[in-house]
Amino acid sequence: MARFVCQQVPLVSEKTSEEITPIVVDGIDEEPVVGNARQFSGKFLIIASVLSAFYAAFHMAALNGLSIGDWTGVTIPLLPRFPMETWNFRIVHVAGALLLGFMLFASVRFSETDGSDMRPNPLVRGLSWLLLLPALFAVGAAAWFGTLIEGGVMWNGMDATLKSREIYLYGIPLMVATVGAIGLSWVERLPRHAFSVTDLVLGICGIAVATYLIVMFGTLMRNSTGTPFAPIGISIAALAGTLLILELTRRVAGLALVIISVVFLIYVFTGQYLPGFLNSPAISWERFFSQVYTDAGILGPTTAVSSTYIILFIIFAAFLSASKVGDYFVNFAFAVAGRARGGPAKVSIFASGLMGMINGTSAGNVVATGSLTIPLMKKVGYPKKTAGAVEAAASTGGQIMPPIMGAGAFIMAEITGIPYQDIAIAAIIPAVLYFACVYLMVDFEAVKLGMRGMRSDELPKLPEMLKKVFLFLPIVILIVALFQGYSVIRAGTLATISAAVVSWLTPYRMNLKSIYKAFENAGQMSIQIIVVCACAGIIVGVISLTGVGARFSNLLLGLAETSQLLALFFAMCIAILLGMGMPTTAAYAVAASVVAPGLVNLGIPQLTAHFFVFYYAVLSAITPPVALASYAAAGISGANPIETSVTSFKIGLAAFVVPFMFFYNGALLMQGTWLEVAHVFVTAMLGVYLLAAAVQGWLFGQVNPYLRAVVGIGALAMIAGGWLSDAIGLGIMALAFAVQRGYLTPKNAARGAD
Structure with missing residues (x-):
C-alpha cells in the first residue's frame, strides 16, 4: 500500500492547541496494492521480479539503441540488437505487458483475508493444464511458418x-x-500468493500472437492487410490479441473502457444497418481484424506513445521513488504551504500537481498522495466530500501541468506533429489558471469555515x-534538456540517470540492488497504462477503418452553420463522454481521433483544437457521473462518490471554461505578441478570482445570491479576453468590491453627499 509515516497526526483545528510533532512523509509515491494483484513468494516472486525488471530495462535499452553486443563486442544470437524495427518493437511491447499483466493480476478480486481461504478447483486446474498444449502448439506453429517464409x-x-x-495448425489451437x-x-x-496455470496460458497466447505477427512482418509491410491477399492468420492473431487486451484491461482498469471498446467493435459489423451519419460500409471480420493490429489501430499512435514516452517516464518516476524525491516533493509542499489557512488542502494542490504531472494517471495519483492529504484535510475541518474533491481536482490538474503533462504533451506531439516545446509552452497559462482557481476555491472555503494554517512545529x-x-x-x-533541443528519449534518460546520481547525496543512495528494484517497480507500474493504450488503439482502429470520424466532422460542420458555439459545446460533451472511465492518455487518444479533426475542419488551428479536446478528456476524471479520480478520492475520504464528483467539478470549474477561451483568444496558448499574452493572462487571472468568489x-x-450572479457574469466577461468585455468585468469587480467593503451602504452614500 501507499504509506506515510507521521509521528502523530499533525492536525489541529482553530479551536484546539494540542502539542503535535512534525510531519515526516515517507513512501508517498509507492504504488498501492489493488484488489486483484497477486503477491507471490518464493520462486514465483523471483520470476515475476526478474521479468518485470527485464521488461523495463529492455525498453530503456531499446529506446537508447543499446544491446549487450554494444557493451561487450560479443553478439549473442538469442538477444535482440537495437534499435529494433518499429512494428516489431511495438508488438513485443504489447506482448510483454500481456505476459506480465496476466501473471500479476488475477481475474477476480481477492477477499479481505488476502485470498488465503480460496482453494483451487481440480477441474479448472486440470482443464488449464490441457489448454497449455494448444497454446504452446500455436507458438510452435507460428515459429515454423517463419522458417517456411525464410525458405522462400x-x-x-x-x-x-x-x-x-x-487455420488448423495455428488459428484453431x-x-x-x-x-x-x-x-x-x-x-x-x-489464494493471492498462488500461481495460475490459466493465466500462464493467456500469457503464452499473447506470445503466440506476437510470434506470428513478427514472422509475418514482411507480409504486413507489403500492405496486404485489409485485402484478400492478407494471410488469414493475421486476422486470427489479431482477434485473439484483441480478446487478450480486452480481458487484461478489465482486470487492471475496470469495465468502463472495455464496454466502450466492445460497443465500437459491435459498430464495425452493425454500422451498415444504422441510419444517418452513423451508417458505415459493410466490413468482414477478416478484413477488419487484419488491419486492427497494425499502425491503423492497436500498433498506432497510442501504442507508439506508450512504448516510448510513457514507459520512459514510468521508469523515471520509479527512479524518483527509489531516490525518495516523491517524498521530498510532499514534504517541501508542507513546508511551503502548510502555514496557509486550510494548509493540508493547499499542500494537496502543490504535491498532487507535481506528482500527477509525472505519473500520468489522475486516479492513481489520488490513491498515492490522497492517502496522506485527505485525512489531513478532514482533520482540520474540511467536509469529507470537499477533502476528496480537492485531492481529485489537484491530481487531475497534474495531467495539464507542463512540462510532462502526464505524458499528454508527448502524445499530442506524436498525433499532431507539432514540436513538443511549442506544446509545453502553450500549456503554461492554462495550467496556471487552473491551479489558481483550485487554490482560490480552497482558500475561500477555508476562510468561510474559519480554519487556520498549521503551526510551524x-x-x-x-x-x-x-x-x-x-x-x-x-x-x-529534464526541462532544460527538452528545451535545449534534445530528443524526449534522451532528455528522459538523462533525467532518470540524474535521479540515481542525486540519491548519492542523501541517505537513500541508489546501488545496483535499488536500481534493479526501480526497474522492477517500473515494469509493474507500466502494465495498466500500456494495456489501456492498446485497448484505446482498438477504438482508434474502429474510428479509422469505419470512417466515423470523418462523418462526425461533417456533423460538427453542420452544427457550426447554425452556431459555432453550439458546435464547440457538442464537441466538449463528446470529448468528456469518450473520456469517462479512461486514463488520460487513452481518453485523449480516442477523443483526438473523433473530435479534433472536426474542430480543425471548422477552421480552428490544430494546436487549439487538440488542446480543446485534451482538456475535456482530462476533465472527464472529475466530471459526474463517471469520475474516476473523484471516486478514488471518495473511497479514501468516506464521502458519497457522486457528491465528491460534483464538488470536484465545482472546484475545477475554471478548466471547463478555459478551452473556450482558446477558441476566442489564441494568446492564452502563447499565440500572439507579448502584449497580447500579458493582457489575456492578467484579465483571465482576475476572471478566475471572480469565478471562485461566485462559486464559493x-x-x-x-456574498448574497444576487451579487453572486453579478460576480459570475463579471468573471465570464473577464475570462473572454476582449477589451470591451474586460471593461465590463472590471466595472463589475469594482462594484462588487465597493458593495462588500460597505462603500455603497446608505450611510456611506449620505456621507459622500455631504
Missing part, C-alpha cells in the same frame, strides 16, 4: 494450402486456448527542505 514460400491469403495450415483460458479465469479462485522546517533542493535537479535537467459565495465576506 510466398505467404498470402489466396493460397488454399497455406490458408488451411494457418490459438483461439481454443485464448477463449478457453479467459472463460476458466472467470471461475478460477486461488507541526511542519517540516523550510530551511531543512531548502538544503535538499538539489532533489529537484532531475526535473530541472465569498468576497471579503459572504
Whole structure:
C-alpha cells in the first residue's frame, strides 16, 4: 500500500492547541496494492521480479539503441540488437505487458483475508493444464511458418494450402486456448500468493500472437492487410490479441473502457444497418481484424506513445521513488504551504500537481498522495466530500501541468506533429489558471469555515527542505534538456540517470540492488497504462477503418452553420463522454481521433483544437457521473462518490471554461505578441478570482445570491479576453468590491453627499 509515516497526526483545528510533532512523509509515491494483484513468494516472486525488471530495462535499452553486443563486442544470437524495427518493437511491447499483466493480476478480486481461504478447483486446474498444449502448439506453429517464409514460400491469403495450415495448425489451437483460458479465469479462485496455470496460458497466447505477427512482418509491410491477399492468420492473431487486451484491461482498469471498446467493435459489423451519419460500409471480420493490429489501430499512435514516452517516464518516476524525491516533493509542499489557512488542502494542490504531472494517471495519483492529504484535510475541518474533491481536482490538474503533462504533451506531439516545446509552452497559462482557481476555491472555503494554517512545529522546517533542493535537479535537467533541443528519449534518460546520481547525496543512495528494484517497480507500474493504450488503439482502429470520424466532422460542420458555439459545446460533451472511465492518455487518444479533426475542419488551428479536446478528456476524471479520480478520492475520504464528483467539478470549474477561451483568444496558448499574452493572462487571472468568489459565495465576506450572479457574469466577461468585455468585468469587480467593503451602504452614500 501507499504509506506515510507521521509521528502523530499533525492536525489541529482553530479551536484546539494540542502539542503535535512534525510531519515526516515517507513512501508517498509507492504504488498501492489493488484488489486483484497477486503477491507471490518464493520462486514465483523471483520470476515475476526478474521479468518485470527485464521488461523495463529492455525498453530503456531499446529506446537508447543499446544491446549487450554494444557493451561487450560479443553478439549473442538469442538477444535482440537495437534499435529494433518499429512494428516489431511495438508488438513485443504489447506482448510483454500481456505476459506480465496476466501473471500479476488475477481475474477476480481477492477477499479481505488476502485470498488465503480460496482453494483451487481440480477441474479448472486440470482443464488449464490441457489448454497449455494448444497454446504452446500455436507458438510452435507460428515459429515454423517463419522458417517456411525464410525458405522462400510466398505467404498470402489466396493460397488454399497455406490458408488451411494457418487455420488448423495455428488459428484453431490459438483461439481454443485464448477463449478457453479467459472463460476458466472467470471461475478460477486461488489464494493471492498462488500461481495460475490459466493465466500462464493467456500469457503464452499473447506470445503466440506476437510470434506470428513478427514472422509475418514482411507480409504486413507489403500492405496486404485489409485485402484478400492478407494471410488469414493475421486476422486470427489479431482477434485473439484483441480478446487478450480486452480481458487484461478489465482486470487492471475496470469495465468502463472495455464496454466502450466492445460497443465500437459491435459498430464495425452493425454500422451498415444504422441510419444517418452513423451508417458505415459493410466490413468482414477478416478484413477488419487484419488491419486492427497494425499502425491503423492497436500498433498506432497510442501504442507508439506508450512504448516510448510513457514507459520512459514510468521508469523515471520509479527512479524518483527509489531516490525518495516523491517524498521530498510532499514534504517541501508542507513546508511551503502548510502555514496557509486550510494548509493540508493547499499542500494537496502543490504535491498532487507535481506528482500527477509525472505519473500520468489522475486516479492513481489520488490513491498515492490522497492517502496522506485527505485525512489531513478532514482533520482540520474540511467536509469529507470537499477533502476528496480537492485531492481529485489537484491530481487531475497534474495531467495539464507542463512540462510532462502526464505524458499528454508527448502524445499530442506524436498525433499532431507539432514540436513538443511549442506544446509545453502553450500549456503554461492554462495550467496556471487552473491551479489558481483550485487554490482560490480552497482558500475561500477555508476562510468561510474559519480554519487556520498549521503551526510551524507541526511542519517540516523550510530551511531543512531548502538544503535538499538539489532533489529537484532531475526535473530541472529534464526541462532544460527538452528545451535545449534534445530528443524526449534522451532528455528522459538523462533525467532518470540524474535521479540515481542525486540519491548519492542523501541517505537513500541508489546501488545496483535499488536500481534493479526501480526497474522492477517500473515494469509493474507500466502494465495498466500500456494495456489501456492498446485497448484505446482498438477504438482508434474502429474510428479509422469505419470512417466515423470523418462523418462526425461533417456533423460538427453542420452544427457550426447554425452556431459555432453550439458546435464547440457538442464537441466538449463528446470529448468528456469518450473520456469517462479512461486514463488520460487513452481518453485523449480516442477523443483526438473523433473530435479534433472536426474542430480543425471548422477552421480552428490544430494546436487549439487538440488542446480543446485534451482538456475535456482530462476533465472527464472529475466530471459526474463517471469520475474516476473523484471516486478514488471518495473511497479514501468516506464521502458519497457522486457528491465528491460534483464538488470536484465545482472546484475545477475554471478548466471547463478555459478551452473556450482558446477558441476566442489564441494568446492564452502563447499565440500572439507579448502584449497580447500579458493582457489575456492578467484579465483571465482576475476572471478566475471572480469565478471562485461566485462559486464559493465569498468576497471579503459572504456574498448574497444576487451579487453572486453579478460576480459570475463579471468573471465570464473577464475570462473572454476582449477589451470591451474586460471593461465590463472590471466595472463589475469594482462594484462588487465597493458593495462588500460597505462603500455603497446608505450611510456611506449620505456621507459622500455631504
